Amino acid sequence: MAADLERQVAHWLAAARTFRDAEEFASLEAWRAVERDVGAPLRRQLNTVVEELIALGDATAKLIATARYDAAALSQAAAAVQRFRRRYFQVDVTLDFIGDAVNTRTSPVLRAALTTLDRLAVASMVSVLQKANKPVPRVLVYQDKGTGASILRAGVRLWAPGAVMPCAAIKIVRHNLYRPTSLFHETGHQVAHLTGWNPSVGAALAQALGHDEELRAMWTPWASEIAADVYAFLHSGYASVAALYDVVGDxxxxxxxxxxxxxPIGWLRTALGCAFARRCFSEEGPWVALQRSMETRFPISAADTTLQPLLVRSMAAMPRIAEACLSAGVPALNGRPMTDVLEPARVSPAALSELERTVGAALWTSPHWRETEGIRIVALAGLREAEHPETASVWINRARAWLTSEARAA
Structure with a gap:
């Protein structure tokens, strides 16, 4: 038994030692594409996790050596091997996730796009978190399959015991890589967590729907996702609503x-986004046509009969729901609403058109405008793509060229 345990631990220890080389799970070129303030803390965290794993393996090997001469220690040694195996797989999952995320930077064009998104993600959190006296997390954006984005928040515990994510890891899906309004939905999750905003949105919804117990029970559990939708809207305006509908419109x-x-139910989530636009921009706009199209293509009568009354009452309450979400206080901002920091008028169609008119062609080429107006450039490109389907390909190509311009310049 001792010899068999010794063989097992030798195998897992040898595998664990390969983790010391970060290139075992992501290429050197990919690591170099991650900015130092993201890559360095990631590498430190992973190194700590790996060294703790190897130390556990070494301790297990010593226990087995003792068991060769003391049969009473065999059961303890066998249990230690099992613990070491389990820890190995926890570390393996952690490294695999980080490695896959880093390794999506497989070409100069993708590296440029994802690096630009890293910076935009951080920029989208700065104004709120600085006013809230909260640290601004660094961000690693990675590309993956699927329809919707996701986030592993900074500070979240990873699969390996003791490992904490030192930055936020945001998945952006391929079809939205060059229309990345979902990026701001995900940073909204990070900001809401740090500022205590989610319970406030839930309380605002509960108050707005206080007259209808069933609607209150329906809407309040959606508070965290609605808060993130508000955050995306306040950064990218109507572009976020159209992009969301493309995801949920199955x-x-x-x-x-x-x-x-x-x-939220995709139908209601889209209607709420349109209500945000009516509340913040105008009663008339492309959001009116979008909602009309959705209601025609997917009438309430197509829903389950038990759901239909809730949809009808939700639509009647939608102006109140939108107002509640936009005005919900943020505890870390002394109860002020998010709109006090992120003025929605900055991403209205009129404001984006003024930006486009004032700056002209330099908007798409100037490093200065990339740095100072990058988020609104995303909002503008998404708006034009949404409101002018006949020229959508032009705006998609323009956004792609802008997001990858650093690679093309190199």
Whole structure:
């Protein structure tokens, strides 16, 4: 038994020692593409996790050596091998996740796009978190498959015991890489967590729907996702609403309400985004046509009969719901609403058109405007793509060229 345990631990220890080389799970070129203030803390965290794993393996090997001469120690040694195996797989999952995220920077064009998104993500959090006296996390954006984005927040515990994510890791899906309004939804999750905003949004929804117990029970569990939608809207305006509809507009799911899903029903989520636009911009705009199209393509009558009354009452309450979400106080901002810091008028169609007119062609080429107006440039490109379908490809290509311009310049 001792010899067999010794063989097992030798195998897992040898595998664990390969983790010391970061290039075992991400290429050197990919690591170099991650900016130092993100890559360095990531590498330090991973190194700590790996060294703790190897130390556990060495201690296990010593225990087995003792068991060769003391049969009473065999059961303890066998249990230690099992612990070491489990820890190995926890570390393996952690390194695999980080490695896959870093390794998506597979070409100069992708590296440039993802680096630009890293910076935009950080920029989207600075104004709020600085006013809230909270540290601004660094961000690693990575590309992956699927329809929707996601975030592993900075400070979250990883799979390996004791490991904490030193930066936020945000997944951006391929179809939205060059229309990245979902990036601001995900940074909204990070900001909401740090500022205590989610419970406030839930309380505001509960108050707005206080007259209707069923609607209150329906809407309040969605508070965290709605807060993130508000955050995306305040950064990218109507572009975020159109992009969201492209994600949720699946005929099989848009009118469904999966039990336990923290996301609002796609139909209501889109209608709420349109209500934000009416509340902040104008009663008339492309959001009116979008909602009309959705309601025509997916009428309430197509929903489950038990859901239809809730949809009808939700639509009647939608102006109150939108107002509640936009005006919900943020505890870390002394109860002021998020709109006090992120003025929605800055991303209105009129304001974006004024930016486009004033700056001209330099908006898409100047490093100065990239640095100072990068988020609104994303909002402008997404707006033009959404409101002018006949020229959407032009704006998609323009956004792609802008996001990857550093690679092209090199």
């Amino acid at each position: 005929a099989e799911t848009i009118l469904h309400w999966p039990i336990g899903d923290p996301h």
